[in-house]
Amino acid sequence: MRKTMKFGLVTVITLMIGTFLPVSNLTSTVSAAAATPEIEAEAAFILEPSTGKILMNQNGDKKLGIASMTKMISEYLIFEALEKGDIKWDQAVPISDYAQQLSQDNSLSNVPLRQDETYTFKELYQAMAIYSANAATVAMAEAVAGSEPEFVDMMREKVESWGIKDYDLYNSTGLSNSDLMGHMYPGSNENSENAMSARSIALVAQKLLKSYPEVLETTSIPKMTFKEGTSDFIEMDNWNWMLKGLVSERENVDGLKTGTTDFAGATFTGTAEENGMRIITVVMNATDGQKDLQKRFVETDKMMDWAFSNWEKVQVYKKNDRLDEIKPLEVEKGKTDNLKVVAASDMSLLVPVNTDLKDKEVTFTAKKKALNESKKVEAPIKKGAKLGTAEILVKGDDLGYINGDSGEKVEVIASEEVEKANVFVLAGRWIKVFVSDLF
Template identity: 85%
Template sequence: MKKTMKFGLITVITLMMGAFLPVTNPVSTVHAAGAAPKIEAKAAFILEPSTGKVLMNQNGDEKLGIASMTKMISEYLIFEAIEKGEIKWDQAVPISDYAQQLSQDNSLSNVPLRQDETYTFKELYQAMAIYSANAATVAMAESIAGSEPEFVDRMKEKVESWGIKDYELYNSTGLSNADLKGHMYPGSNEKNENAMSARSIAIVAQNLLESYPEVLETTSIPMMIFKEGTSDSIKMENWNWMLKGFVSERENVDGLKTGTTDFAGATFTGTAEENGMRIITVVMNATDGQKDLQKRFVETDKMMDWAFSNWEKVEVYKENDGLEGVKPLKVENGKTDNVKLAVASDVSLLVPTNTDVKDKEATFTAKKKILNDSKQIEAPIKKGTNLGQAEISIKNDDLGYIDGSKGAKVDVIAANEIEKANIFVLAGRWIKVFVSDLF
C-alpha cells in the first residue's frame, strides 16, 4: 500500500513539472540520410548525374587502375563521331594487322576478326559495349582517328574538357600495355596502365549518359550473337552480372561498364534508375575481386540499396510556375510597374527521403545588362523572356551531400507580358510624382 501511494505521488509531481516545461518542436524538416555502408573495395563512389551531387566518397579521389572502364571514353567519342557525320553505323571498318592479331588472343575479351570479312561500326560497337571486345575497340579507334595513339589524344582532350586532370591514358581499351603486342602509345612502356580516380570515372559516365543516353540501349543487353548465321558467330554474354538473367541480377540496372586487369583488379561502373532518380556507382579494385568476380556487383548492390533508400528526387516546381519568395522585377516605362517571375522548366531537388520540400527558398540573379542604372527592366517585355537564373534549395544548412552545390539552378522567365506605356500614362505618372514631391 505504501509503495502504491509513493508511486502515485511521484507521478503527480512529474506531471505538474511537465506542465511548466517548455514545449520544443523539431527545428528542421530535413531527415538526415543514414550512414553509408562500408564497401569492400579500394574505392567506392556514388553520383547523382542530373545534379552532380556526390552521395558517397570512399577514397574516391585516389588515382587507380580503370581497366576496361576506359571504353566509356571510347564510346563517347564513337557517338560523337556519329553525331558529327564523320562515320555511320552501317559503315565498314577496316581491320588492321594489329587489330586482327589482337583479336586472336583468347586470354583477352575479344571477338575474332578477319581481314577478308566486313564489319560495321554497329557490330563492333555492340561487341565493345556488351562483351568488352578489345580488338573491336582498337579497329574503331584506328578507323576514326587514323591510329590508336591519335584516338588516345582525342580521349585525353575530351576528359580534360570535362575538368578531369588526374588521369593516365595510353590506349583505347584499358588493357595493360604489356598485352598490346608492342603497339604502345609513344613514350609509354609495358608498365604503364590507364588510371583515374573513382570520382573522375563517375564524371566520364555522367557525361556519356547526359550526351548519349542511348548507350543504355546496348549496355542493358544481357546477351547477343556476334556475326550470327556465319562460321565466325560467337555468343557474347555481358560482363555486367547485375543484368537480367545473371547471378547478381538487380531490377532497373541498365549499365554501364566492367573492367578487370591484374593492375586495376575487378572494377565496375554501374547505373540504375528507381522512382525517377538515376545514380552512377563506381567500385574500384573490389577486395578479392580477381578471385571472386561477383564481389564488385555484391558491393554495388549495397551501394544502390543505400542510395535508393536514403535519397530521392522531389519535384518542387513545374514549368512556368511562379517563383516563390522573390519580389517581381520593377519595370520602367511599362503599363504596369513590375513583372512577375516564373521558372522556365521543371525543378527537382535531390534530398534525403521524407524531407518536407515545402520549406524551399530561391535566390534570383538577374541576367547581365538586363537592368538599367535604376535596377529596373525597360518595357516592353514579352512573356517568356529570359530574365536570369535562380537557385532553388531547402531552408537547411546541410542536406548531407558529400559535395555539390546546395540547390538546383533554373532559368527564370517573365511570367506575363508588359506593354510599353503610352505618353499619356507616362505624363500622368510624372505629374503624380511631381505633386507628391511638392507636399
C-alpha cells in the first residue's frame, strides 16, 4: 500500500451422472429484496463465505488492480507454512539488503527494519496485517520461499488451485513494480501490476477465512505499537478505518484488507458478522488512490447495510430430514421395493428476507456406482449409505455461488437399512412379473 495522508486513521431423479432434472419447481417467485444499491466504484462484490452465495456482483468479473489486497494471499501462505511446521511465530526472520532498503521508503506503508535487529514472524505478520507494511511482507516471503520471486510462484500456484485463472501476480505486496527498486519478478517490467477481478478477490478472502479464521484476531486490531520500547518503535494505525475507534467505524467489522496505488485506486476487502451471518465485501477503485480515502469505506457501509437488511440465512433441512421433493429410489433384490432419502447434514440457504422456501427447485444427482444399470439401488443397503447429492435452488436467483454452482448442495443418504431378500422371495417376484407379462 502506498502511504497517503491519513484523516484518522468492508424429481424426477437424475439417474445418470451429469444429467440434471428438476424434482420440484413451484411457480411463485422469490420475495424481492430492496433494490441493489449502485456502488460508486469500478467494481463491487458481496459474498456470504460459509455457503459461497453471491449477493452482489457489480462489474465483478473485470480484472482490475488489487494493490495491497494482494497481501491476503501472502497471509494465507504464511498461515499454511505455520500449519505445516515450516516456520514458527517466534522464529527470527533475516532481513535482506532489499527488505532493509525498501523499509526506509517513507512514501510507502512500512515499519523500519534493520539488519542488526531481531524480528519474529509474529511481529512482521502483525505489521503486514495491520499496517500493510511492505518490507515486512517481503522479508517474510523471502524467509518462507527463499526469495520473493519463488514466493510469487507459490502465490500463483495457490490461486490457480482455487480456480482463479485470469490474474496477474508479480510481487508479494501489491506495490507497483516501479516501487521495487529493480527487484522485479522475472519477465515483468516497471509497468507490471498485480490484478484480479472482484470475484477472485472475494474468493481469496473466503479461502483465507475458511482455512485460517484466526486472521481476524489481528486484522481487527485498530492500533498497535511496533517494536514498543525500542528506538525504532512506530505507532501502527490500521488502514481499515471501519474498525472500532477509527474514523469510519462500523460495529462488527473485523477485517480484512485495504489497498491503495495509483494503478488500483482505493480498494478494500471488508468483512463483518451480524445476527449470525458473515459477509465479505469487495470495493475496487472507489477513488483514484490519492484523494478521499474514506470513499471505499462509505461504499462498503452501503453494501453492508443492504446485505444485512435484505438477506438472511434460513435452515432448509436438518440432519436426517427426509427430502420429500425427491422420489424414493427403486430398490433391486431388497425386502422392500423403494428407499426414501434424507439429508446427511444440516443445510441452510442464503435468501432474500421473507422468501417462501416452498419455492425451490431440488435436483438429485446419484453418486457414481450408487445405481446399477437398471437405475436402481441394489440391496443390501446400509442406513446412512451415501447415495448422491441434492442441489437446492430458489427460483429467481441468478447470481449463483462463487464455486460456479447455481444452488446449494447437501449430501443425500439412505434413510434406513434395506436387507437383501432371500431366494424364495426373489423367485416369487420373478414368477409374479412373468405371469403379469403373459396376461
